[in-house]
Amino acid sequence: MESFIRNFPIPRESFFLLGPRGTGKSTFLRQFLPLAQFLDFLDPETFRHYKTKPELFRELVDGNPSTKIFVLDEIQKIPEILTVIHSLIEKKKGIQFILTGSSARKLKQSGVDLLAGRALFCKMHPFTASELGEAFNLEKALGIGLLPLVYFKDDPKEVLRAYLGLYIKEEIFAEGLIRNIGNFSRFLEAASFSHGSILNTSNIARECGVERKTVEGYLSVLEDLLLSFTLPVFSKKAKRDLAAHRKFYFFDAGVFSQIRPKGPLDSPEEMHGSLLEGLVAQHLRAYIDYIKKDCSLSYWRTRSGVEVDFILYGENTFQAIEVKNSAKIKDSDLRGLKSFLQDYPMCEAIFLYRGKERLKKGDILCMPVEEFLRALN
Secondary structure, three states: OOOOOOOOOOOOOOEEEEOOOOOOHHHHHHHHOOOOEEEEOOOHHHHHHHHHOOOHHHHHHHOOOOOOEEEEEOHHHOOOHHHHHHHHHHHOOOOEEEEEEOOOHHHHHOOOOOHHHOOEEEEOOOOOHHHHHHHOOHHHHHHHOOOHHHHOOOOHHHHHHHHHHHHHHHHHHOOOOOOOHHHHHHHHHHHHOOEOEEOOHHHHHHHHOOOHHHHHHHHHHHHHOOOEEEEOEOOOOOOOOEOOOOEEEEOOHHHHHHHOOOOOOOOHHHHHHHHHHHHHHHHHHHHHHHOOOOOEEEEEEEOOOOEEEEEEEEOOEEEEEEEOOOOOOOHHHHHHHHHHHHHOOOOEEEEEEOOOOOEEEOOEEEEEHHHHHHOOO
């Protein structure tokens, strides 16, 4: 697989780099920091060595005075070592510590020092269209997602199946985050029908045959493992009664496609619409985390059901974005954006669709979705 320049800007100070497995954290850091010393806590020998005595890391740093960058992969495996790193940051000026992880849960629950704000929290996302350049293919991205671990494989769907099996077995079940793997697997399938929609935890609980609190716990596990995210309702200076619940997404289109059950009663159009909306969502999240750090991402929905998929809001940014999986534009498709512009006329309204032409319909810019994704850099 050829290398691609990621849009992620490497900070100069120490930082956490969190992201699901397979997003290319270690590959990226090894490519651009060849002189750094790496410790991989997924390696059994390395794990045993430092798990027993985390203070041994201090000896490693002291024994390599010419090394200025230390990368500790999967830091959540040994959260106790953070206390040692905190001390080193205080005493060893000029040394950068980069701490990668695929789970925020164990870090939050461990009760250990999270470096007291002395390290940034950054995120790594799947590939984006601008990172892939000519290698980006919209249909391929919708079918298998944009995980670097998957995108260039000869049998990407098989790799996706193995990837999800690894996550459920090693990251979730083996870590004791759930007790019943069957219930959790049914929950994943039920939750997939809410990708790009408001979650109804009561309905999911009934489908899975578990209590609502259990579903809420499962959702917390997914989000802490960075496998899903939710968007709040945009409510700044609201002029209407708005929905209160958050929208749910899996972090990658391919992961969603793999989890979502498919059968004769499933509408391909419905699933393709959710896939496209989710693909745009994951691009917008990467754009914010890498480039537009002052922005927030939300959605807008009135209690009467008028909705805009995404609101991008920051100091110099205010965009309302609607996504439709159609090659033609109908007047009804623009209803949500028009309603939003009535309340927020200063906003830039963008309609993304599967057509080829860039059009202006009143105050709404209509763009091919692929053109929009490629321009996010």
